[in-house]
Amino acid sequence: MAVLQLEDLAKRYDKKVWGVRRMDLEVKDKEFIVFLGPSGCGKTTCMRMIAGLEETTRGCITLDGLNITDLAPRDRNISMVFQNYAIWPHMTVFENIAFSLKLKGMAKDEIRKNVVDVAEMVKIEQLLDRFPGQMSGGQQQRVALARALAVKPKLFLMDEPLSNLDAKLRVVMRTELKAIHQKTQATSIFVTHDQSEAMSMADRIVIMRDGEIIQVGTPEDVYFRSADMFVAGFIGTPPTNFFKVKLKKERNQGALEHPDFKCPLQSDEFAMISKYGRKELVLGIRPEDFQLTKTGKGILNAKVLVVEPQGSHQVLAVEIDNKIVKTIISSDHKLSPGDPVSFDLDYRHLHFFDTESEKRIS
Ligand SMILES: Nc1ncnc2c1ncn2[C@@H]1O[C@H](COP(=O)(O)OP(=O)(O)OP(=O)(O)O)[C@@H](O)[C@H]1O
């Protein structure tokens, strides 16, 4: 069992800068949580407070019902892996992994068995006699993971552990880390500012901004029901396109009017927006929800600016109302800059936001 609770957790550095303004969160047993947010939003600060490497300014951290807020790091039963690996250069891989087990007073035979077990899990069993300087970045990161896993922590914290690896290796390590998690079932928190990493790994994503949690949810939640324009713009590549629109009523039907197009609303959405009461709002459309249709027949007409082939699909940039709008279309369409295009929309997936608060209207 390992349930982590953060209650009103905050950190202010030197009575000036807020690292974390407020965090309330419950991480469930065996869950793989990802903290996602732009640089400086407080991800590392929060992890360091959980690990006990940073004092809290306010709030409470509970692990399995035990208040650990003021416990020393070694008494918390938590392992942390850092971005720069932080493995000891003067020790072999074996010694690196065995170190904390020795401190625990574990017998020699048992240490060897544990080290070999985790080394196999992260696929470095051939490297146990090497020194860190004799290994690639990916291998060093595996050593750091093995060292953290060897102590069988209640909670496993990883702060951007893949960010020093090249793009291809990152994707491989993502899958392996998920597989390791499925095997160990250790409750885990993983930090990244890469949204596709977060989407592909997380049971639930915690989206942070300026030291606060903006949304907590499954990858589907944050993608299809983004809490605000920040989340809708942060999750997904290319990000959501936003349009300022006005609600128009025509008999019992409603439509959203933009200077360049008119988007008819389905009755449920019309009812919801009518209830919301304001006439002006922001319409969010994800790139894949534009459907290319016969020129002139769609609700939205534009000219192609740039075509970006991606193999499995292509990203088509068009200009609407002096703004670049990115759409995803199938690779079958042969289009060039300047070509006229016409789109329909997937009405099931439209997003609506308040113009001032930028919060989702729902
Ligand atoms: N030791 C420190 N002293 C003062 N301010 C700090 C300290 N560490 C972090 N900060 C500030 O706290 C805020 C949060 O920093 P933090 O390192 O937690 O962000 P992060 O989300 O991990 O960013 P990144 O993605 O760049 O790693 C930032 O404004 C940062 O400048």
Ligand SMILES: [Mg+2]
């Ligand atoms: Mg950080």
